[in-house]
Amino acid sequence: MAPPASSIRPALPWVLVGIIVLALNLRAPIIAPTAVVPDIRADTGLGAAGVGMLTGLPVLLFALATPLATRTIRRFGPETTVVLCLAGVLAGTVIRSLGPTPVIMAGTVLIGAAMTLGNIVVPVLIRRDVPWNRVGAATGAYSAVMNVGSMATLLGTPPLAAQFGWRWAIASWGVVTAAALAFWLVKARRLRLARGTTPMPPSPRPAPADPVPSLPGGPGAPHAAAGPAADDAAGRRMKRITALLLLGFCGQSGAYYATTAWLPTLLADTRGLAPAASGASASLFQIAAIVGALGVPLVAARTRAWIPMVLVGALWMALPIGLLVAPEAFVVWSLLGGVAQGGGFTAIFSIVPRIARSDAEAAAASARIQAGGYLAATAAPPVAGWLNAATHGWTAPLLLVFALAVLFTAGSVAGARLSERR
Template structure:
């Protein structure tokens, strides 16, 4: 398969990105559907079981330098193939042994996913036409949510039929298909990402009017650094709000609204499903106005979630849907900025690594801090104020970064 950024190749590019997206969150979600069976079968404590979701997110933060170096040395196609191979190996390992093997497989999954997290924005910057970047980023974000929901809904029935080990291993079939696709695609890919000073501009970039991207002035470099710093702040807020809400919303609804665990889980799942609306809504709004307008709408939606749960908790279904739209669109808005400000693959990889490194550290800290606040105060007001503070950080970072990127 010849690699090309022409219009005829775009569907293949999008197909490859979608295949990656299906394997970048679902393996983390799968154990949550059968966590009781995993604990019973392995003897994991509650804290150990928490590592099944917390460990990959922590590795997203600490393994980003490895991902950046891998992209620079081998190129994004090979990096994606390594990502999927690692996820496949980790998923099978996690299903095959006692507690220590389960956690080792989980760690491998997290480290491998980090490669894909950083490589996909590089691929989008290089291979997707400028006017379709937000739409493809939205498809990427939406596919992660769709994959997560499919796994969440399908793992428990599979476990009842074949046991939890086979249930969480079965999803590796999707990863194997994606790996086969990318092994074929990488054959004609360049060996590595060119250094920023010498790399040619992507045809999808505004810098494509010249054969090579001109050297940036000191003012232009400082402008880009400011935008990246703001995106770090935005993604810290996005990730902290998302993971704290995901971790504690079901229990909060059980304790405050008297819902049965199954009902609270179903209600909280609306927070995940509605993300699809936000992921595809951002490119629609951005195409008709500016990206910062979409960012402003999402900021308002994000803030409504904790404020609504504090002021009118009986309307939790509405607040869950509004917050879900915000979290799906927020990811799309943040990562749509990277191709706008990056003139080379190396710059895109560096920006993606910085943004995700900071954001996933916040994601690692937010759920336990929210749980500690709940224990300390005996209620959910303090955890919701933490979510509110996170959404305000998202608002400040996103609004300023998108406005600056419109002028970049």
């Protein structure tokens, strides 16, 4: 007889390896085209808004496909969902490189829909398989590796495009996706064999014997409800926190995708950098996120939950203001903004697994935050491109990033403060 599903938990190192190889593929495929925008425009005739849709469409799918993601997790389980995610990303990467503009957009849509599965399933995997006191570190590693993948594509795509053309350059990153898919196929098969044919139903995760604070001063791990009134109160509190984190994530994701889509072009226009040099400079924005992603859990372990949010918000605001006031120091502002974007993602999604009372609630909260946040962020790259074209400059797009940074700060600070209350 198969062992109880809840007793089958993979070893933590393999959990982290699985999350890392998945994370490498959850942003890089949609970042790669931003490093070769001039080549794509020259070959396809796309305008500024059309190029913005190469990042905007996947973000739109992040929002629209979240119900599909939650149903897929519920129906097939987390491991199979990851396999479907990586298979879809690989297929979309190949399709996007094959034909004219409609085919490019079709592949981009498939990439976005597939990535949505990964976006939603990672918090479920972390909640289910990672000890409470390591949730922040695991979320930080997930966020950091996404940015490592983005940095690698920004650095590697222009030289590949110069040698083989932009289509082969962006298609070549499918090799990384294929390797991750192979890993997860083996991992999923081994877990299926261990669990037998019995599906694993979502069940509340037991509270640890020695409760670990969910965040400094926070409510601790979920405990069994005292009754219907306690359930209702906990449910209302969870909804309020989710709504506030949603506002914060609207600002976070909007600022991130607008900056990612247009920073290489901005640097080329304002500083006269060649495509390879502007891509390399913009990659600082991605690599600095590692500091933020891994640093936020360290700060949160020693302070109140809202303090990292304030620090991250201040760093986010420094990016657009710095580029406006002292553009010659673009390296400094790119690094500060990179720390902010890595730290902001980690700060928001470290809260969700800690306050959720079950795997299903974690998936639902993550889906709501990501659906609303990515829907709001969908407009950011094309709007920033339109503002640039309409004003013939970068002041208006940078003010848009500043406004989104303010929204992140307001929503995330309020959500973190509420998460600390018992």
